[in-house]
Amino acid sequence: MVDLSVKVGSVELKNPIMPASGCFSVDLAQVMDVNRLGALVAKTVSREYRIGNPPPRVAELECGMINSIGLPTKGIGYFLEHQVPEYAQFTPPLVGSISATTADDFEAMTREVASHKDVDVIEVNISCPTRNPGGGNFAMHEDHTFNVVKRIRSATNKPVWVKLSPNAGDVVAIGVAAEEAGANALVVSNTILGLKINLDTFRPAIGNKFGGISGPGVKPIIVRMVHQVSQRVKIPVIGCGGIVKVEDVVEYMLAGASAVMIGYLIFRNPSGIVAMIDELAEWCDKRGFKRVAQLTGAMVNDPIAETFSAAAAPIGQGHKTFVPAE
Numbered sequence: 001m002v003d004l005s006v007k008v009g010s011v012e013l014k015n016p017i018m019p020a021s022g023c024f025s026v027d028l029a030q031v032m033d034v035n036r037l038g039a040l041v042a043k044t045v046s047r048e049y050r051i052g053n054p055p056p057r058v059a060e061l062e063c064g065m066i067n068s069i070g071l072p073t074k075g076i077g078y079f080l081e082h083q084v085p086e087y088a089q090f091t092p093p094l095v096g097s098i099s100a101t102t103a104d105d106f107e108a109m110t111r112e113v114a115s116h117k118d119v120d121v122i123e124v125n126i127s128c129p130t131r132n133p134g135g136g137n138f139a140m141h142e143d144h145t146f147n148v149v150k151r152i153r154s155a156t157n158k159p160v161w162v163k164l165s166p167n168a169g170d171v172v173a174i175g176v177a178a179e180e181a182g183a184n185a186l187v188v189s190n191t192i193l194g195l196k197i198n199l200d201t202f203r204p205a206i207g208n209k210f211g212g213i214s215g216p217g218v219k220p221i222i223v224r225m226v227h228q229v230s231q232r233v234k235i236p237v238i239g240c241g242g243i244v245k246v247e248d249v250v251e252y253m254l255a256g257a258s259a260v261m262i263g264y265l266i267f268r269n270p271s272g273i274v275a276m277i278d279e280l281a282e283w284c285d286k287r288g289f290k291r292v293a294q295l296t297g298a299m300v301n302d303p304i305a306e307t308f309s310a311a312a313a314p315i316g317q318g319h320k321t322f323v324p325a326e
């Protein structure tokens with residue numbers, strides 16, 4: 001029996017697989033056993049009711065999808081009174097995701113959401129790519145990230161997971177700033193800002209013009225970021241971007257992730273994320289890994305070969321199947 005449990009700081013998950021914020025709702029209990037998931041992650045909530053962005057809000061891409069939903073929400077009051085109790089019917093830890101446009105409001109919302117007994121973790125969405133495509137998201141700048149996370153940190157002792165933006169120039173510096181300000185874990189990452197044009201209308205395919213790209217095409221980019229960030233911070237990193245199969249989960253963990261979140265796949269095949277839990281156990285079992293946590297950061301990080309010795313290396317060298325140490 002493979003031990004699938006992982007720890008994200010002080011938070012114990014029975015397996016590393018969680019839905020990503022905005023891609024999951026308790027209604028999915030009709031098609032999957034929600035209690036099998038590592039944790040439940042709620043849709044981002046902001047203080048006031050928000051109607052969201054004009055349609056079309058999503059469009060298909062060869063590499064996944066592009067969306068600009070615009071964080072529609074019934075507001076924090078509704079979330080705490082109605083949605084948290086719905087989530088609390090299930091056993092996995094509940095991650096509440098919050099967003100605000102000022103540090104004052106981020107701090108106040110953290111205090112309010114964290115004080116609910118059924119919210120176990122606060123995920124802070126400081127990275128929604130279309131909130132302000134001009135770059136106003138906190139996660140675009142190290143100093144903004146540091147300042148807002150410091151305020152959030154001061155508002156609760158519960159774990160705070162900071163969701164980073166792949167659109168920042170130097171995501172490692174932003175991750176370090178979040179850690180220094182007291183984040184307990186980093187979620188790498190939100191969607192990549194993009195543009196799709198409708199060739200019938202010559203207009204953007206998305207009502208809000210730009211949208212966030214998610215799905216398989218973003219995976220290698222985000223795996224690279226997970227690796228770079230996890231090499232520089234001591235806090236756990238959660239990988240999020242383009243996971244559609246068990247091998248993607250493994251790849252994220254080898255790159256340095258302690259756990260993963262899955263969005264796009266839920267729109268294609270919701271129950272796939274539960275199937276992946278069993279597949280992960282099988283994958284580990286077949287290769288002799290007794291604990292899935294052994295995979296975290298296990299990528300063989302050889303020094304990069306000099307061009308000369310790389311050219312001289314025998315073909316196929318380094319392609320032997322990796323065997324875990326006992």
Ligand SMILES: Cc1cc2nc3c(=O)[nH]c(=O)nc-3n(C[C@H](O)[C@H](O)[C@H](O)COP(=O)(O)O)c2cc1C
Pocket residue numbers: 020021022023043044058065067069071097125163189190191213214215216218240241242243261262263264265
């Ligand atoms: C339709 C849609 C809605 C989303 N809503 C949110 C949200 O409310 N809050 C958030 O932090 N991320 C949101 N995201 C981003 C996802 O949580 C995730 O970071 C991103 O989609 C990358 O993962 P994926 O490639 O597995 O989809 C949303 C993504 C999609 C596709």
